[in-house]
Amino acid sequence: MAQTKVIVIGSGFSGLSAATTLADKGFDVTVLEKNSTPGGRARSFATQGFTFDMGPSWYWMPDVFESYFNRFGKSTADYYDLKRLDPSYTVVFGENDFMDVPASLDEMRILFEQLEKGSAHQLDKFLEQAAYKYEVGMKQLVYKPGRSITEFMSLSLLRDVMRMDIFQSFHQHVRRFFSNEKLIKLMEFPILFLGALPQNTPALYSLMNYADIKLGTWYPMGGMYKIVEGMVKLAEEKGVKLLYEQDVQRIEVKNGVATQLLSSTNVFEADVIVASADYHHVEKELLSKSCQSYSDSYWESRVMAPSSLLFYLGVNKRLQNLKHHNLFFDEDFRPHAHEIYTEPNWPSKPLFYVSAPSVTDPSVAPEGCENLFVLIPVAPGLQDSEAVREKYFNTVMDRLERLTGQDIRSSIIYKRSYAHADFISDYNAFKGNAYGMANTLMQTALLKPSLKSKKVKNLYYTGQLTVPGPGVPPSLISGQVVAKEVEKEFVAPVAVKV
Secondary structure (H helix, E strand, C coil): CCCEEEECCCHHHHHHHHHHHHHHHCEEEEECCCCCCHHHHHHHHEEEEEECCCCCEEECCCHHHHHHHCCEEEEEEEECCCCCCCCEEEEECCCCCEECCCHHHHHHHHHHHHHHHHHHHHHHHHHHHHHHHHHHHHHHHCCCCCCCCHHHHCCHHHHHHHCCCCCCHHHHHHHHCCCHHHHHHHHHHHHHHCCHHHHHCCHHHHHHHHHHHHHHCCCCCCCCCHHHHHHHHHHHHHHCCEEECCEEEEEHHHHHHHHEEEEECEEEEEEEEEEEECHHHHHHHHHHHHHCCCCCHHHHCCCCCCCEEEEEEEEEECCCCCCCCEEEECCCHHHHHHHHHHHCCCCCCCCEEEECCHHCCCHHHHCEEEEEEEEEEEECCCCCHHHHHHHHHHHHHHHHHHHHHHCCHEEEEEEEEEEEEHHHHHHCCCHHHCCCCCHHHHHCCHCCCCCCCCCCCCCEEECCCCCCCCCCCHHHHHHHHHHHHHHCCCCCCCCCCC
């Protein structure tokens, strides 16, 4: 009896996770990737001796990665070498006003106490609650497929949910513990990974602070792409076939069942399809209107996480006053937030982030040089042009040079920008978003786009526009969740060898 054929569209974290999990269960799995290399937004490129991670640069929740590889009898150490960063990152509040965030909890308590008397004790109380939320949230809730309210109906889980502060905003929650503005900014920073304002994000997500402070910030030596390489190697060990430069153009559906995928060069038969590509793109471009689960008005009403204006810079000297991760909070975030979420526009005084992985890892830059990744969060759906990119490059570089006390621009020997148009071109990203759908209260669990099509019986979705949400660890989990749903509904008989 032939194996059940699964086609996975896209080789990002969720696609690789789903493919490997299904192959391990006996399914015949093929991954179709639009681009020439795997990884989706986590791709990498090398030029002039520099190696740039194109997307994710933060390695948080190491337990999620370890758990993923453990499922297959492996460990992260089988594929890459992790290093814990200390300081975890630096927050720049202004000239000569830098805060190094220590890896040690004891040192963190000292830092808090220096800024606000009594806040070390408050931090302990905050983290005690956050630890509980992390345990329940990351071990139970994120693994729920979000297809029925009955998933949440056990008395123990209901009791847990009521303790998770899902109806209180993170903005309110953090101010119950701290009043110092720097501490509040520090505690609200991880929420930005979720793509929404602290005012609109449930206090449940203080679990992100637990991940930050207790579990730490790590880095896979060689770059974040080492994770992708490890996942690809594991997938191939499990029998997954990965085909590149396969831009899927159409999903053929007969009597409510997807039967074929048409790529730019081939036709593929399928018993099951798992779309790790952009959900909106798959619905609107690959399916006929009668097979679409959600209307145009539904998608337009969704709160999207920000897009990003990125710069990859190669500098021919070593730089001062930069750590591996650097957050520039020298401007008021409220106007910037308003220009992202309320009245979308290019920001007047943007906050920004700089990663300098060469501070930790000499392999990503030539000797004596620096590798910089600069990110400005911006609203999705904006008109993107080279002139706009150059304007913001100079805006950010003016501040970066002033705040770090050095000339940088004259030493840049490589420069590449990346923004909305590139996210759309490379990933078919809805409105050029970078992170997916914001984790607001009204876009949580059952209120996200479903991981299974409402119209096509054998079509599933995984990734940042469905459960559990945006981010690398949630994407890893998303692939596992959808694989479990496929396994429950489709048989994967392994052919008997004679």
